[in-house]
Amino acid sequence: xxxxxxxxxxxxxxxxxxxxxxxxxxxxxxxxxxxxxxxxxxxxxxxxxxxxxxxxxxxxxxxxxxxxxxxxxxxxxxxxxxxxxxxxxxxxxxxxxxxxxxxxxxxxx
Amino acid sequence: xxxxxxxxxxxxxxxxxxxxxxxxxxxxxxxxxxxxxxxxxxxxxxxxxxxxxxxxxxxxxxxxxxxxxxxxxxxxxxxxxxxxxxxxxxxxxxxxxxxxxxxxxxxxxxxxxxxxxxxxxxxxxxxxxxxxxxxxxxxxxxxxxxxxxxxxxxxxxxxxxxxxxxxxxxxxxxxxxxxxxxxxxxxxxxxxxxxxxxxxxxxxxxxxxxxxxxxxxxxxxxxxxxxxxxxxxxxxxxxxxxxxxxxxxxxxxxxxxxxxxxxxxxxxxxxxxxxxxxxxxxxxxxxxxxxxxxxxxxxxxxxxxxxxxxxxxxxxxxxxxxxxxxxxxxxxxxxxxxxxxxxxxxxxxxxxxxxxxxxxxxxxxxxxxxxxxxxxxxxxxxxxxxxxxxxxxxxxxxxxxxxxxxxxxxxxxxxxxxxxxxxxxxxxxxxxxxxxxxxxxxxxxxxxxxxxxxxxxxxxxxxxxxxxxxxxxxxxxxxxxxxxxxxxxxxxxxxxxxxxxxxxxxxxxxxxxxxxxxxxxxxxxxxxxxxxxxxxxxxxxxxxxxxxxxxxxxxxxxxxxxxxxxxxxxxxxxxxxxxxxxxxxxxxxxxxxxxxxxxx
Numbered sequence: 001x002x003x004x005x006x007x008x009x010x011x012x013x014x015x016x017x018x019x020x021x022x023x024x025x026x027x028x029x030x031x032x033x034x035x036x037x038x039x040x041x042x043x044x045x046x047x048x049x050x051x052x053x054x055x056x057x058x059x060x061x062x063x064x065x066x067x068x069x070x071x072x073x074x075x076x077x078x079x080x081x082x083x084x085x086x087x088x089x090x091x092x093x094x095x096x097x098x099x100x101x102x103x104x105x106x107x108x109x
Numbered sequence: 110x111x112x113x114x115x116x117x118x119x120x121x122x123x124x125x126x127x128x129x130x131x132x133x134x135x136x137x138x139x140x141x142x143x144x145x146x147x148x149x150x151x152x153x154x155x156x157x158x159x160x161x162x163x164x165x166x167x168x169x170x171x172x173x174x175x176x177x178x179x180x181x182x183x184x185x186x187x188x189x190x191x192x193x194x195x196x197x198x199x200x201x202x203x204x205x206x207x208x209x210x211x212x213x214x215x216x217x218x219x220x221x222x223x224x225x226x227x228x229x230x231x232x233x234x235x236x237x238x239x240x241x242x243x244x245x246x247x248x249x250x251x252x253x254x255x256x257x258x259x260x261x262x263x264x265x266x267x268x269x270x271x272x273x274x275x276x277x278x279x280x281x282x283x284x285x286x287x288x289x290x291x292x293x294x295x296x297x298x299x300x301x302x303x304x305x306x307x308x309x310x311x312x313x314x315x316x317x318x319x320x321x322x323x324x325x326x327x328x329x330x331x332x333x334x335x336x337x338x339x340x341x342x343x344x345x346x347x348x349x350x351x352x353x354x355x356x357x358x359x360x361x362x363x364x365x366x367x368x369x370x371x372x373x374x375x376x377x378x379x380x381x382x383x384x385x386x387x388x389x390x391x392x393x394x395x396x397x398x399x400x401x402x403x404x405x406x407x408x409x410x411x412x413x414x415x416x417x418x419x420x421x422x423x424x425x426x427x428x429x430x431x432x433x434x435x436x437x438x439x440x441x442x443x444x445x446x447x448x449x450x451x452x453x454x455x456x457x458x459x460x461x462x463x464x465x466x467x468x469x470x471x472x473x474x475x476x477x478x479x480x481x482x483x484x485x486x487x488x489x490x491x492x493x494x495x496x497x498x499x500x501x502x503x504x505x506x507x508x509x510x511x512x513x514x515x516x517x518x519x520x521x522x523x524x525x526x527x528x529x530x531x532x533x534x535x536x537x538x539x540x541x542x543x544x545x546x547x548x549x550x551x552x553x554x555x556x557x558x559x560x561x562x563x564x565x566x567x568x569x570x571x572x573x574x575x576x577x578x579x580x581x582x583x584x585x586x587x588x589x590x591x592x593x594x595x596x597x598x599x600x601x602x603x604x605x606x607x608x609x610x611x612x613x614x615x616x617x618x619x620x621x622x623x624x625x626x627x628x629x630x631x632x633x634x635x636x637x638x639x640x641x642x643x644x645x646x647x648x649x650x651x652x653x654x655x656x657x658x659x660x661x662x663x664x665x666x667x668x669x670x671x672x673x674x675x676x677x678x679x680x681x682x683x684x685x686x687x688x689x690x691x692x693x694x695x696x697x698x699x700x701x702x703x704x705x706x707x708x709x
Contacts, residue, residue, distance in 0.1 A: 015605040057642050060631065086619050090675075093615035098608050 016098050021091035028087025033080035040072035119144055120560065121359060121370055123346050124378030126154020127546045128536030130329045130340075131183070132376050132553035137336035139561045144339040144370060145330075146346055146361055151323065152330045154378065155507060155537060156546050158323025159412070161500045163450035165321045166412045166458050168504050170425050170439045172197075173316040175547035179554055184316065187328045191319040193445055198422050202488060203262055203429040210427060221262075232256035248276040254695075267429045270436040271462045272406060272510070319447045322546070346379065348389045356532050360389075376556050378536030378549075380405070380506050381522055392525050399521035402514065403541055405506040407470065408436075411459040411481035414498040415491045420455045426490075433484040434469070435459045454497075459485065465505050474501040509541045523569060533559060533568060540569055604690065606683050613676030620671025621664040628660035 036058070043052035044067060052067035059065045062078035120136055122129045125147035133143040151157055159166040173192070175181050185192055201208040206220040218226050233256035240253040247268065251260045265276050272279060318324040330340045341363065348360035350369075358371040377384050385392050385400045419442075426438045439458035441448040449456050459481045463469040472480070478499040486493040509515075519541055526534055535552040537544045544552065548571050555566035624646075631640035632655060640655035647653045650666040 016608045016611075017603075017605040054642070060634075060640075061627065086623065090612075090615045090619050093618055094608070094611050097611035097614055101608065101611060 016102060018095050018098065019091035021088050021095065024091035025084040025086075025088030028090075029080040029082075029084030032083025032086075033076040036075035036079040037072045040067055040075050041069065043067055044069055044072065119372055120374045120376065121146065121372035122376045122378075123359065123384075124154060124536065124539070125149075125152040125326070125330070125340055125342070126378050126536055126549065127156050127326070128378040128539065128549040128553040128556075129154070129376065130326055130333065130553070131550040132535060132557050133333045133338050133340070134183070134329050135554050135557040136561070137333055137338050139557070141561070142337050142339070143333070144372070145333070145341065146344045146359070146370070147340065147342050148345045148379075150342050151327075152340065152342070153323050153326040155504065156322040156326065158321035159410075159500075159502050160323075161412055162414070162498065164412070164414055164441070164454075164456045165323065165448040166410060166441060166456065166502065167321040167323075167439065167444065167448070168410060168502060169408075169460070169507070170437070170444065170458070171317075171322045171546055173318070173322075173546075177547050177551050180547045180550050183550070184325065187332065188318050188325055191324060193317050193319055194314055195317045195424070195444060196314050197424055198443070199425050199427065200423050201263065201267075201427045201429050203266075205430070205489075207426070225258075229256060229258045229262075232258040246277055247279040251276075263429065266431045267427055267436065270428075270434075271508075273462065273464055317444050319445050321441075321445065321448055346387065349375075349377075349384065349387045350389050351529070354528050354530050356529060373531065374560055375532040376553070376560075377532065377534050378539040378553075380538040381519075381526070381534055381541050384534065384539070385522060385525070396521055396525040399518040402518045403522070404510040404512065404515075405465075405538075406462060406508040406510055407465045407503070407505045408460050408462045408507050409470065409477065409501055409503040410439075411435075411461065411477050412500045412502065413457045413459065413478070413481055413485065413491075413496050415455045415457060416453070416495045416497050417455050417491065418453050420457070420491050428488070430488070433487060434461055435481070435484050435488075436462045438485070438488075438490065455491075457485065457491065470503065477501045506538055509538065509543055511543070515541070535568060540571075542569070542571075544571065604686055606686075607679040609676045609679040609683070612679040613672040613674075616675025616678070617668040617670075617672030620674070621666075621668030624667030625660045625664040628655055628663045629657065631655050632657055632660065 039055060040052070043055060056065075056067050058075065058078075062075060065071050065075050065078060120133075120141055120143040122133050122143050122145045125133075125145045129145055129147075130152060133145045136143045147154075149157070151159075153168075155169065156171050157168055159168060173184060175184075199210050201210050203220075208220050209216045221229065236252055236254075236256045241249040244250045244253060248260065248265070251264050255263075260276075268276050268279065333340055341361075344361045344363045346359045347362050347367075349356060350358045350360065356372070356375045358369050359375070361368050361370060382400045382403050385396055391397060421440060422443065423440055424443045425440065428435050428437060437460040439460065441456045441458060446452075461469055461477075469477075478501065481499065482493050482496045485491045485496070522541075526532070533556045534540055535556045536549045540552060552568045552571050555564070555568055555571065558564040559566055559568075628640070628643060631643060644653075644655050646663070646666075650663065653659050653662050653666060
């Protein structure tokens with residue numbers, strides 16, 4: 001109730017942002033997936049004798065990944081999952097830490 | 110001789126200005142027969158049009174522009190083809206030069222000169238770096254935003270002419286309707302809801318009745334009478350009789366005769382200070398005292414007829430120059446060609462802001478016309494010898510003054526008035542509120558809805574400043590209200606700060622863990638040479654190896670790197686959001702300030 005009476009200025013200045021973990025995970029996942037997809041296809045289009053030997057090292061972690069068009073789709077899937085997990089846990093951890101810090105502050109007050 | 114009005118079952122409306130006539134017009138739609146009492150010999154109130162030898166003089170220059178749909182519909186319905194769409198041009202006269210208003214950069218630069226422009230920029234920078242710490246006065250507020258030089262050129266003289274007191278004494282509160290009430294929410298909502306097309310239209314053109322606002326109000330009067338309502342001119346309300354909290358009748362004086370008019374409901378647009386004074390029995394002394402402390406600014410118009418077909422292209426010119434007393438000059442022919450009966454002539458209205466009883470107000474008409482002729486010649490708008498005739502019209506109580514204590518006094522009066530069961534005050538002076546014509550009309554419309562439909566519209570909340578919020582508050586526009594609610598909800602979810610420490614820690618932990626796992630996975634996989642590429646990280650992370658122990662070191666490095674990255678991201682994100690909010694807030698302030706000059 002008290003929160004409702006605050007003006008937007010007060011809220012913006014005093015409240016801390018909370019992140020939606022799923023949204024944060026999806027956004028990070030999509031960004032990571034696209035990065036691998038584009039990076040892979042860029043090298044595929046560029047061509048050459050040996051295509052993307054360094055990027056191919058990702059297969060150490062992403063089993064089945066290759067620097068080919070099909071590989072870019074596989075890479076997108078892997079990167080999305082990794083990005084999602086990273087983003088999701090960053091958001092969950094962040095929210096937990098913010099709750100902890102705000103709770104501590106309120107107790108202090 | 111005294112005679113009493115027989116019927117007591119009708120609505121008595123005091124004042125035939127925009128609010129009173131609109132209320133009467135609306136009442137006739139509900140089959141009511143209102144009786145409107147007007148002290149003057151013509152309708153229109155503060156928006157009346159005076160006629161002198163066939164020349165029409167609009168008292169104040171009333172641009173017909175509104176965002177209130179009902180008002181717009183009424184204007185169009187009443188005036189139809191006589192509601193002209195007119196191009197707008199208004200300039201500022203300062204230091205013997207004319208500046209376009211709203212200001213245009215090149216024109217301003219040419220008018221002010223390079224040196225003055227440089228000084229303005231330097232002054233602006235100085236006040237951005239060293240602003241006034243508190244912004245209690247209008248001077249402080251404007252100076253902090255535009256610098257002292259621009260304040261002196263474009264605000265000081267004109268504001269002081271209009272209000273008659275120094276800008277350093279003028280509390281920012283008087284302009285609060287347009288300035289101080291500006292909040293982040295309104296700024297954001299205005300950004301999303303204000304259509305740019307409207308702003309452009311507002312700048313370039315406006316609607317205007319062929320023969321001035323008086324034409325509109327005469328037509329409304331005829332319409333009311335056609336529907337059996339009564340509009341009585343030259344009828345001064347001298348006493349308002351009440352029994353307890355109910356008004357019974359009003360005593361009026363008309364052509365030397367006194368008369369009592371009874372009514373069941375009363376609407377009053379007469380100045381609220383006069384209203385309480387005329388109550389019989391009088392209200393408690395503290396209400397009378399409070400009412401006496403509410404003040405007004407008045408103005409007089411020196412109407413001049415010039416023997417020239419064309420003088421200048423503006424509809425009106427703001428006179429910021431302190432070498433003359435005139436505050437604003439209207440060129441009525443440019444408002445509507447029909448305002449002038451003879452195409453070989455032009456009519457001007459020189460507006461002098463004053464206070465009832467002061468030197469200017471008391472000056473004889475002949476002296477005022479002489480003053481007007483000299484000043485218009487001095488400015489260079491017309492030659493003294495070409496001015497062949499003129500007259501003077503005084504408009505008392507034109508602007509309610511928002512001084513530092515008006516709010517407290519008005520609250521006392523308002524509280525007393527809210528106790529009157531069958532009476533509502535409406536219009537600019539009935540509410541002691543700086544409402545424009547359209548908002549005055551709106552108060553009349555809402556008062557009728559309260560009266561007939563039993564609605565609970567708060568007339569005191571009809572403002573001139575927050576047009577978009579007004580639309581949200583007054584009108585059943587669910588789509589706008591929904592958008593505003595969503596925006597407000599989003600605002601409180603999106604704009605709060607990202608906690609730098611928490612975000613840094615969380616990104617650090619995830620990055621550290623990722624590097625730990627990446628290293629440890631390769632260690633588990635084994636081989637002749639374990640993770641030679643990942644090993645390259647040691648270029649940045651001294652001591653890092655692709656070993657079990659190295660994965661722990663990697664965890665620490667990853668944590669530190671992630672923490673710095675996350676903390677930095679949160680810092681820059683917060684700064685960007687703050688900057689974004691500051692920019693839109695300032696943009697909204699500038700928009701409101703641009704309108705302020707017209708509002709003065």
